[in-house]
Amino acid sequence: MRWTQTLISTLRDAPQDAEIPSHKLMIRASLIMKLGGGLYTFLPLGLKALRKVERIVREEMDRAGALEVLMPALQPREIWDQSGRYEVLRDGMFKIRDRQDREMVLGPTHEEVITDLAARQINSYRQLPKTFYQIQTKFRDEIRPRFGLMRAKEFSMKDAYSFDVSWEAADASYQAMYDAYVRIFARCGLATKVVEADTGAMGGNFSHEFMVLADAGEDGLAECEGCTYAANLERAERATPARDPETTPQHPEAVVTPGKKTIEEVSAFLKLTPDRLIKTLIYLANGKPIAVLVPGDRDLNEHKLARALGGVTLQMADDQTIAKVTGAPVGFSGPVGLKIPVYADLDLKTPRVAAVGANVADTHLRNVLLNRDASVTEFYDLVIVREGDACPRCGKRLREKRGIEVGHVFKLGTKYSKTFDAGYLDADGNRQISVMGCYGIGVTRTLQAIIEQSHDANGIIWPLSVAPYQVCLVVPNTQHAESVRVAEDFLKTLEAQGVDVLFDDRDERPGVKFKDADLLGIPIRVVVSERSLADGKVEIKLRTEADKKMIPLADAVAFVESIIRGEK
Ligand SMILES: [Zn+2]
Structure with a gap:
């Protein structure tokens, strides 16, 4: 190809809204052009590179035995109501109406559509296992689209879905996709870190994310200095710190703390370090109020809390609910005398003398011993892991890193197959439900991640395999x-x-x-x-x-x- 016959308009400077190196370089090197927030046109050079990434993905999916299909991006609302995810994802979906005033959504993902396909196409155990995949445009109504293709409203994804006769068989399908992902990213010239991940709105039992380590990454992850343990911060666990139990002959003492609501304010006012305070948070778990306690110097991990309570839907309680269950305005909640279930971080199981909210306006309690003065329903590991925490596997130090999620594999189980009655007749003629897995690669995001990982001051450094x-x-x-x-x-x-x-x-x-x-x-x-x-x-x-x-x-x-x- 001659330069004068193609369309390449390089720029000396990147536009102001391009914040990270890969975004700047994609614009400057004439790979993509912005149409609007989170919307990009692929120019000839960018499209050539994208097609090469797609080809690698397709070759490895085919090699792993997956079957390519193409599902509609435009989907009837009904299947989303059927899975119960319309309410879960509604704000993140583009919703439109056709001329008959029927509501449709632009698919952010395709579990519903593929499970409907499997329910109608698969009847016998002889047809299983099956893994289907597609490379397709997805839509998400991002609150804040940014970083170019990293967080766009419209993007290309490879999504795959496996159907198996049993949990054991599903493990084999999961492993086949996992192995294919390792090959795909290696062929794209990307160094990825595989981490344990939270399953979130997707549901399911366990999952792994393929992360490209980069300072600009939107995901936090923890990795162990001593072993192979690595997990998304949403998921990461820690070994509970060992400490000596404390006790005090003194009893809880009310202290007037006028207008002091935050940990910082109370800590300064009472002259106690934050770890000498216990944070009490009031949540609604499936609509019912609960109290959650974490050490004052730590932050609650809502994902871990939701999982610990069996996958409940969590919501921060509103001011009225807090006033009703604690008898005090926001900022003065404490565990002493509460009549709702109380869940506490494992670190608080070892008795420590601490200060808590008094459930009275402008008042805190000093000299509180949780084991003596309050009743805790259950202790779980509930805080967001941070640098220096101990590894849950080996006890060595955990390090914090930033990463870009380029792939995600989930073992889904029967959540969708049950709902859509996607099953099969076994060898004895009995009706069974298929066990599913789902597997995504952000194709456009992978392309940008390659640049984020491979560039210098002069520009992009393409690996040969995906260079336009x-x-x-x-x-x-x-x-x-x-x-x-x-x-x-x-x-x-x-x-x-x-x-x-x-x-x-x-x-x-x-x-x-x-x-x-x-x-x-x-x-x-x-x-x-x-x-x-x-x-x-x-x-x-x-x-x-x-x-x-x-x-x-x-x-x-x-x-x-x-x-x-x-x-x-
Ligand atoms: Zn470790």
Whole structure:
């Protein structure tokens, strides 16, 4: 392809709303163009790279035995009511009406549609196992779309769904997808970290996320310095710190704390460090009030709380509910004398002398011992893990990292197959329910994550496997006929071998061409100049290396091909 015949408009500066390196580079290198908030057009260069990521995904899905289908993005509301997820996801979905005033949604995911497909297409155990996949556009009404393709309103995903006769068989399907994901990301040149993850609105039993470590990542994760334990912060557990039990002969003493509501305010006022306070939070669990206690210097992890209570739906209690169950306004709740279930973090199980809200306006209680002065229904690990906590597996130190989630595999179980009656007749003719798994890869997000992980001050550094062009052919002086003739020969020969070549045939200064080649991140740069040809050579430089090589003209094509085959 000749530069003058395609559409590449590189920019010196990134637009103001581009905050992270990959977003800036995608715009500057003319891969994508913004249409509106969270909406992007793929320009020819970006689309070429995207298609290569898609091809890798498709090849590995096919290799793993998954069957490609294509489901509608436009879905009737009824199937979302049937699964009960319309209410769960409603604010995050684009909802529209057709001319008959029927409500439809633009699919943010396809569990409902695929389970309906399986319910109607699969009848016998002989048809199982089956894994279906598609590469398709998804829609999410993001509150704050940002970071380019990382959090867009419209994006491309590969989603796959497995159906099996049993939980054991479902494990095999899960593992097959897990292994395929490892291969996909490796082929995309991405280093990923696999972490245990929360299942959230998807439901199901366990799941893993494939994370690309990056400071700009929106997900927090914890990894152990001593073993392989790694988990999303939503999920991460900690070993409960060992401490000596405390006691005091003194009894709870009311202290007037006028207007002091937050941990910081109370801590400063009572001259107690935050870990000497116990935070009392009032929630509604499936609509019923509960109290949750965590050490004053820690934050509650709602995901862990919801899971500990058997997958309840949690809501922070409103001011009225708090006044009703505690008898005091917000900010003065405490566990002493509460008549609702009280759940506390495991760290509080070892008695410690602490201060708590008194359930009286403008008042706290000092010298409280939880085991003596209050009744706790149950202790669980409930706080958000932080750097320095102990690993739940080996006790060594946990480190905090940021990551970009590019893939997610879930073992779903029978949540959807039960609802949609997706089952089969077993060998004895009895009706059974299929066990499901679901597996997603953010295809457009993966493309951007590759850039986030692989760039330098000069631009993108594409891995060969997904680079829009593998070779950038530069003729510094297009007035030199011999250089142009050799370059055109080169272009023709390499393209005939199936190599993607971009020939910079612009009438531009050499410096501009070299700068653009670096910005575009094309892995192999071949320079044909009057000077190199005088020695019968061309100059070949890899984007990943500083050194140039002078290669005899006759060997140049073979040399480039050997780099592409991974031999050089
Ligand atoms: Zn560990």
